Amino acid sequence: MSVNANLGLVFFPAFDWAISPTHPERQERLLYTRDQIVEEGLLDLPQIREYKPKLATIADAERVHIGVPDLSSLLTDAHLVSAGGALAAAEAVMAKQVRRSFALVRPPGHHAMRIVHGTRGFCTINIEAVMVEYLRQTYGIRRIAIVDTDVHHGDGTQDIFYHDPDTLFISFHQDGRTLYPGTGFMDEMGSPNAFVSTVNIPLPPGTGDQGLHYVLDNLILPMVADFEPELIINSAGQDNHYSDPLANMAITAQGYAKLADKLGADIAVLEGGYSIEDALPYVNTGIILAMAGLDYSKVLEPDKGRHVPQQTEQTTAYIKKLVDDWRRIWAVRSEMRRHEIAKTGDMWRRKRSIYYDDSGIREQQQEEVRLCPLCQGYQTVGTQAEGAGFGYKSAYAAVIPRHACPACRRQAQEAVVAARRTGQYQFYFLQDKEKDLLEKV
Amino acid sequence: MLLGIDVGGTFTDAVIVAQGKMLAKTKTVTTHGDLLQGIFCAIDTVMSEAPGTIERVTLSTTVVTNSLVEGTIDPVGLLVIPGPGMNIAPLLPGKAVVLSGYIDHRGRETAKLIKQEIADAYQFFTDRSCFAVSGKFAVRNPAHELAVERESAGMSGVKHVTIASQIAGSLNFLRRTNSAYFNAAVWDKFRQFAAAVEGALVARGVAAPVHILKADGGTMPLAMAKCQPVEAIFTGPAASVLGIMAIGSCKGEAISLDIGGTTTDIALWHNGVPLFAERGAAIGGYPTAVRAFWLRSVGLGGDSWVRRSNDKLLIGPERVGPAMAAGGMEPTVADAMIVAGLADFGTRSLAYQAMKQVALPGRTPEQTAQEVLAGATDIICTAISDMLAAHQAQPVYTVNDMVNTKTFTPAAIIGVGGTAAGLAPLVARRLKIDCLVPDNGAVANALGAAVARATTDITVRVDTEQRLLTVAELSIQEKLSNKSVTMKDVRQLAEKYLADRSDRFGILPDEAETLYEEEFNIVRGFQTTGKIITCRKQVKPGVLTDVR
Numbered sequence: 001m002s003v004n005a006n007l008g009l010v011f012f013p014a015f016d017w018a019i020s021p022t023h024p025e026r027q028e029r030l031l032y033t034r035d036q037i038v039e040e041g042l043l044d045l046p047q048i049r050e051y052k053p054k055l056a057t058i059a060d061a062e063r064v065h066i067g068v069p070d071l072s073s074l075l076t077d078a079h080l081v082s083a084g085g086a087l088a089a090a091e092a093v094m095a096k097q098v099r100r101s102f103a104l105v106r107p108p109g110h111h112a113m114r115i116v117h118g119t120r121g122f123c124t125i126n127i128e129a130v131m132v133e134y135l136r137q138t139y140g141i142r143r144i145a146i147v148d149t150d151v152h153h154g155d156g157t158q159d160i161f162y163h164d165p166d167t168l169f170i171s172f173h174q175d176g177r178t179l180y181p182g183t184g185f186m187d188e189m190g191s192p193n194a195f196v197s198t199v200n201i202p203l204p205p206g207t208g209d210q211g212l213h214y215v216l217d218n219l220i221l222p223m224v225a226d227f228e229p230e231l232i233i234n235s236a237g238q239d240n241h242y243s244d245p246l247a248n249m250a251i252t253a254q255g256y257a258k259l260a261d262k263l264g265a266d267i268a269v270l271e272g273g274y275s276i277e278d279a280l281p282y283v284n285t286g287i288i289l290a291m292a293g294l295d296y297s298k299v300l301e302p303d304k305g306r307h308v309p310q311q312t313e314q315t316t317a318y319i320k321k322l323v324d325d326w327r328r329i330w331a332v333r334s335e336m337r338r339h340e341i342a343k344t345g346d347m348w349r350r351k352r353s354i355y356y357d358d359s360g361i362r363e364q365q366q367e368e369v370r371l372c373p374l375c376q377g378y379q380t381v382g383t384q385a386e387g388a389g390f391g392y393k394s395a396y397a398a399v400i401p402r403h404a405c406p407a408c409r410r411q412a413q414e415a416v417v418a419a420r421r422t423g424q425y426q427f428y429f430l431q432d433k434e435k436d437l438l439e440k441v
Numbered sequence: 442m443l444l445g446i447d448v449g450g451t452f453t454d455a456v457i458v459a460q461g462k463m464l465a466k467t468k469t470v471t472t473h474g475d476l477l478q479g480i481f482c483a484i485d486t487v488m489s490e491a492p493g494t495i496e497r498v499t500l501s502t503t504v505v506t507n508s509l510v511e512g513t514i515d516p517v518g519l520l521v522i523p524g525p526g527m528n529i530a531p532l533l534p535g536k537a538v539v540l541s542g543y544i545d546h547r548g549r550e551t552a553k554l555i556k557q558e559i560a561d562a563y564q565f566f567t568d569r570s571c572f573a574v575s576g577k578f579a580v581r582n583p584a585h586e587l588a589v590e591r592e593s594a595g596m597s598g599v600k601h602v603t604i605a606s607q608i609a610g611s612l613n614f615l616r617r618t619n620s621a622y623f624n625a626a627v628w629d630k631f632r633q634f635a636a637a638v639e640g641a642l643v644a645r646g647v648a649a650p651v652h653i654l655k656a657d658g659g660t661m662p663l664a665m666a667k668c669q670p671v672e673a674i675f676t677g678p679a680a681s682v683l684g685i686m687a688i689g690s691c692k693g694e695a696i697s698l699d700i701g702g703t704t705t706d707i708a709l710w711h712n713g714v715p716l717f718a719e720r721g722a723a724i725g726g727y728p729t730a731v732r733a734f735w736l737r738s739v740g741l742g743g744d745s746w747v748r749r750s751n752d753k754l755l756i757g758p759e760r761v762g763p764a765m766a767a768g769g770m771e772p773t774v775a776d777a778m779i780v781a782g783l784a785d786f787g788t789r790s791l792a793y794q795a796m797k798q799v800a801l802p803g804r805t806p807e808q809t810a811q812e813v814l815a816g817a818t819d820i821i822c823t824a825i826s827d828m829l830a831a832h833q834a835q836p837v838y839t840v841n842d843m844v845n846t847k848t849f850t851p852a853a854i855i856g857v858g859g860t861a862a863g864l865a866p867l868v869a870r871r872l873k874i875d876c877l878v879p880d881n882g883a884v885a886n887a888l889g890a891a892v893a894r895a896t897t898d899i900t901v902r903v904d905t906e907q908r909l910l911t912v913a914e915l916s917i918q919e920k921l922s923n924k925s926v927t928m929k930d931v932r933q934l935a936e937k938y939l940a941d942r943s944d945r946f947g948i949l950p951d952e953a954e955t956l957y958e959e960e961f962n963i964v965r966g967f968q969t970t971g972k973i974i975t976c977r978k979q980v981k982p983g984v985l986t987d988v989r
Contacts (some may be wrong), residue, residue, distance in 0.1 A: 016839040041615025300525035302551035
C-alpha cells in the first residue's frame with residue numbers, strides 16, 4: 001500500500017488505562033481530543049492517514065533503558081503500546097507512506113531516564129528515546145534533533161542522550177525554579193564529548209506566543225539548521241497552554257500550531273498536556289492540521305479572548321537576553337567542547353540524586369564516561385534507590401555505545417566485572433548498543 | 442406474503458416469499474426512462490404467479506443513486522455552523538453559507554447565532570427550495586440547527602430543510618454535513634417517486650406498507666424514507682449481501698463474493714452478519730455518515746477482457762464485450778471457464794478460439810484456460826488479503842483491544858452472482874477453505890429486499906456533571922432528574938428511545954443490539970464530578986425469515 005498522505009496519525013488514547021482514577025494521566029485525558037478530531041472529520045481527509053500502533057517489545061525498550069531489577073516488572077502493556085505508537089509513526093515516515101507523522105498517544109515518556117526504578121513525572125519508559133534508538137538500529141540513521149516543547153524539562157530524554165553528540169536535544173520549558181522536575185538550566189549542556197548537544201531554554205512563567213516564537217525563530221530553528229539532522233523529532237507536550245492546570249505559561253492553540261508548522265518535524269510524539277477539555281482538543285487539531293499542510297488559521301479556543309494572559313514587557317526582555325546569551329554560546333560551541341574535553345581529562349564523572357514523584361523514590365547515581373578520542377566513550381552508572389514502601393535497590397551498569405572503539409568495548413566489560421567482584425550492588429548489567437543487547441551479568 | 446423488488450442497472454427483479462419459501466420470481470429489463478414501468482411490470486408478473494395478500498412491499502431502488510450519478514439532483518442551500526476549527530467550506534459538495542455560533546464538545550453554547558445572518562443566508566439561496574443545516578457538535582446539542590430550521594418558517598419558497606443531526610447521531614461534522622447535503626438534494630425527487638409508488642400500489646389493491654432498503658441492509662418505512670432518502674443510496678450491494686443472509690449460509694467468519702460480469706464485490710462476515718464500513722459510505726467521493734456494509738469492489742468478472750502484453754497475461758478490469766463464445770470480439774474470463782468445463786453457454790469452439798488467441802507458444806487452450814483462471818483467482822485473492830490486512834490494521838483505542846487483537850480467520854467462501862459457480866470454488870481452494878454457492882443466487886438481491894428487517898438506531902448520551910440527556914436523532918435535550926445515572930440506566934433509556942423512534946414509523950423494535958457504548962469519569966482537580974455515558978443501539982439488521 002503506497003498511499004502518500006501528508007500526515008500519518010497514530011491515535012492511541014488508552015481509554016482503559018490510568019495511573020490512578022483521579023490522576024491527571026487517566027482514561028479521560030484524550031476523550032475530548034478524540035471528540036474534536038472525529039467531529040472535525042480529520043480522519044476522513046485524504047491528507048491524513050490513521051495508523052494503528054504496534055506493540056513494542058521489551059527488547060525495543062531495553063535498547064534504551066536498564067530496568068532494576070528488570071523492565072517487565074515495572075511497566076504495563078499500555079507503555080508498550082504507547083512506545084509502539086511512536087514506532088508505528090516512525091515506520092510510516094521511513095516507508096515514505098507519509099511525509100510526517102504524529103503519535104498522539106499516551107502514556108507519555110520524556111521524564112523516563114536510562115535507569116528505571118519506577119514512574120516519574122507520569123513516565124515509565126521514554127517513548128521518543130525508544131523510537132530514536134529503533135530508528136538508528138533499523139534504518140542506520142545517525143544524526144537526530146529532538147525538540148521538546150512540553151512545559152516541563154525533558155529530563156529523561158536529556159539523561160539518555162547526555163553523552164551522545166549525534167543527538168541534538170533542545171528543550172524549552174517553564175523555568176525549573178518554578179516547576180517540576182526542577183532541572184533544565186542553561187549549564188546542563190551535555191558531557192564533554194557531547195558538549196552543547198544538550199540545549200536548555202528555561203522560560204519565565206507567563207511566556208506567551210510572542211516569546212515562544214521569538215525563541216523559535218531566533219534560536220531553535222537556526223540551531224536545528226546548523227546541526228543538519230537526518231530527522232527532526234518533536235516531543236510535543238501541550239502544557240504550555242494558558243489553561244493548563246499544572247503549569248503557568250500562556251501559549252495558545254495558534255501558538256502551538258504555528259510552532260508545528262515552522263518546526264516541520266518529521267515525527268511528533270505527544271508528551272504532557274493536562275488541560276484536557278479547554279486546550280487539548282484545539283491544540284491537537286491545530287498541530288494535526290499544520291503537520292498535514294492544511295489551513296489551521298481558524299483553530300481557536302472558544303474561551304480565548306477571555307482568558308489568555310498577556311506576556312509582560314519584563315518577560316519579553318528576559319527572553320531576549322536569554323536568546324542572546326544562548327546565541328553567543330552556540331557560536332563558539334566547538335571551541336567550548338574542545339576546552340571542556342581538555343579540562344576534564346580521561347574520565348568525566350558526576351553524582352546526582354533523582355526524584356520519582358509517582359513512585360515515591362529517591363535515587364542516587366554515580367556516572368562515569370570515558371572521554372575517548374575515537375568514539376563516544378563507554379559509560380558506567382551506579383545506582384541506589386530508596387523509598388517508603390519501595391525498600392532499597394541498587395545496580396551497576398556499563399554501556400557500550402554505538403560505534404564503540406575496541407578499547408571502550410573492553411573497558412566497559414571489565415568495569416562491570418570489576419564492580420561485580422566488589423559485591424557492592426544487587427544487580428549488574430551490560431548494555432551493548434552495538435550488539436543490541438542488554439545482559440544481566 | 443413478502444414482495445421484494447430490486448431495481449438494478451440492468452435488470453429489475455421481483456420475488457414473492459412466504460413461509461420461508463420463494464413462491465415466484467421474475468427478471469425484467471430495467472426501464473431507465475421510467476423506472477416505475479419496469480417495477481410494476483415485475484410486480485404484476487410475480488403477483489399473477491402467486492396470488493394472495495401482500496403483507497409488505499420492499500423496494501431496493503436506484504432512484505437516489507441514479508439521480509446522483511446523472512446529476513439530476515436539486516441545488517441545495519447549505520447552511521453550516523462550524524465555529525472555530527478546520528476550514529470545512531472547501532471540502533463540501535456545494536456552496537455553503539457559514540453562520541456564526543458555536544456549540545463545544547460538551548454541548549455548551551460558546552458563541553451565539555446571529556438572527557440576521559440566518560435570514561440573509563436563506564435570502565442568498567433565493568433560487569433554491571431544498572436546504573440543509575449542519576452545526577458542529579449539534580449531536581451534543583441541536584439548539585442551533587433547530588433554530589436555523591425554525592427561521593425558515595417565514596421564508597417563501599422553502600420546501601424542505603434537512604437537519605443534519607437527525608440524519609446521523611454520531612460525531613463527524615464533515616460526514617453529517619455531506620449526508621444532509623445529499624439528503625436535501627434528493628429529497629424532492631424521492632418524494633415524487635414515493636408518491637407514484639404508493640399511488641400505483643393502491644391502484645392494484647395492495648394496501649401493505651411499503652419499505653425502502655437502506656445501505657446498511659435494514660429497511661425503512663416509506664414515511665421515514667421520505668425524511669431521510671439519503672439512506673437509500675447504494676442498496677444494490679446491500680441487497681445482495683442480505684440475500685446471502687436470507688439464504689442463511691454465513692456462519693462463523695466467512696467471505697462473500699458477488700461475482701458479476703465486470704466486478705466482484707467482497708464482504709467479510711462475522712457470525713452471520715456482514716462487517717460495516719467503519720464511518721460511513723462515500724457519495725461521489727464525499728465521505729458521508731450513511732451506514733453501509735464494508736464492501737470492496739474489484740474489477741474482475743466473467744466479461745473481464747483477457748489479453749497478453751509482452752508475454753504477460755492481463756485480465757480486466759476493462760470489459761470490451763461479452764465472451765467470444767457468446768459472440769464477443771475479445772477473449773474473456775468466461776471463455777476460459779467454458780474451456781475449463783466450469784461454465785456451459787454459447788459456442789464452445791469460439792471459447793477455444795479465444796484461448797488460442799492468448800496462448801503462449803506451445804501451450805494448449807486447456808492449459809491457457811487454467812492460466813487465465815489462476816490469474817483471475819490471484820486478483821480476487823489479492824483483494825481479499827488487502828481487505829483482511831485493512832481489517833487487522835483498524836485502529837483500536839484501548840490497551841485491552843490492542844493486546845487481545847483477534848485475527849479474522851474465514852472458514853468459508855460464499856459465492857453469488859452469475860460467475861460465482863465457476864470462480865468462487867477456485868478462490869476457496871486457493872485459500873484452503875470451504876465453498877458454498879447457494880441456489881437462488883441469481884435473484885439474491887430481490888430476495889434480500891423481500892425479507893430484510895426494518896431497522897433504525899438511536900444515540901443516547903448522558904452528561905451527569907451538566908445533568909443533561911441528549912438523543913441526537915430525536916433532537917432531544919433535557920435536564921436529567923437524577924444525577925446518579927449508571928450505564929445500566931443509559932442502556933434502558935436507549936432501549937426506550939429506540940422503541941419510541943421505531944414506534945413513530947411503525948417499525949417492530951425486536952432484537953435491539955448495542956452498537957457502541959462508553960463511560961468516562963469527569964474529574965475536576967482531583968475529584969470525580971460526574972460521568973459521561975454514551976450508548977448507541979439499533980434494531981438489529983437481519984432477515985424476517987430464512988429462505989430455503
